[in-house]
Amino acid sequence: MFPSAFDYVRAGSVAEAISILDGSEDAKLIAGGHSLLPLMKLRLAAPSTLVDIGRLSELSFIEDRGDHVAIGALTRHRDLEISAVLKQSVPILAHVAGEVGDPAVRHRGTIGGSIAHGDGASDLPAAVLALDATMVVRSASGERTVPASSFFKGFLETDLGQGEVLTEIRVPKVSGGWAYQKFNRRAQDWAIVGVAVVRNGSTRISLVNMGSTPLRASASENAINQGASIEEAARLASEGIDPPSDLNASADYRRHLASVLVRRALQEASA
């Protein structure tokens, strides 16, 4: 399998990438390519132009900025996984990055690519949702910030417009407990269901592969934040959520998994 033909441009700067995107109807950015290339090989995506931003080293960084850690969009999963700054201040993100795919995938895939791809079945979008992270988005008209809670819009659809580039992810430091529960059958698979819990004052819970975007388990969050027991909160894991059925799991099985994994994650984060 190989993709449909396309024009390839290697951008020398973010500004150049933006100007190419602005001048095209369907140009796509590529960095590690581990979300986009599989789609292109299946011909589910066929952009006329690929803009390679993979070598813009100024977008690869992990910086302690006092109350938060700033992560360049081109930082690879491998670099997140072994980052001393993250292990110290946002350990859940280093851990989740180490759960993505397999080692070879983590050598290529980037956090910005995974988040801009916006797959509800992926690990990192749910992690940044539980972390209440902020996306920094650059375009010809300047820079704007988008909270994770309003960044993921629909199936592989985010708040990013055609001429916009996700440049940075700002992640609040985590002072309390955390956990990431990922259920799958084979080590390198996507989660059939995953649960991220972050206790930073209040408790935030997000779900992987329970919908077309990463989702908050709002009913469980409300319950636990109002003093309910972990078991009670976990029972509400899929309230108001309509999970998909597919080859791996029926919707009912996913609801069951969500409750079990929310319970385990809350227990782990409270230990």
Next chain:
Amino acid sequence: MQVTMTVNGKTVSRDVEPRTLLVHFIRDHVGLTGTNVGCDTSSCGACTVHVNGEAVKSCTMLAVQADGQEITTIEGLASAEGELHPMQKAFQENHGLQCGFCTPGMVMAATSFLKENPHPTEAEVRLGLEGNLCRCTGYHNIVKSVLAAAAATGE
């Protein structure tokens, strides 16, 4: 598009379509067929090569993305005199293969893994190779081989 990269220490330059995958570049344009195409969907790891010293699935990288980079394939692991790499020796001595189709990818993934974790436990070796599938299910001797290579090189 003209693409130039170092493959196993030699500079190679070819005119390719931008959609050429690195694995096809290596096999069809450079003529090194040790790197296999298995699943072609970045699941099985048969196409694993090193890009700048790190394991990468070459079916999920464009040749143009590898422009200017250093590629090592299974053919580049042994010394110029033909002496096998310690990992190759360990696979040979521990019978770390059955049909052999996954072996080049396994060896490339394992050498990259040992660079990152030179003294792994057995469990860490199994996790480190999670992106490489052996359809003969010969995992046991593969893991044994990697542990033997770690012991041989870590002394």
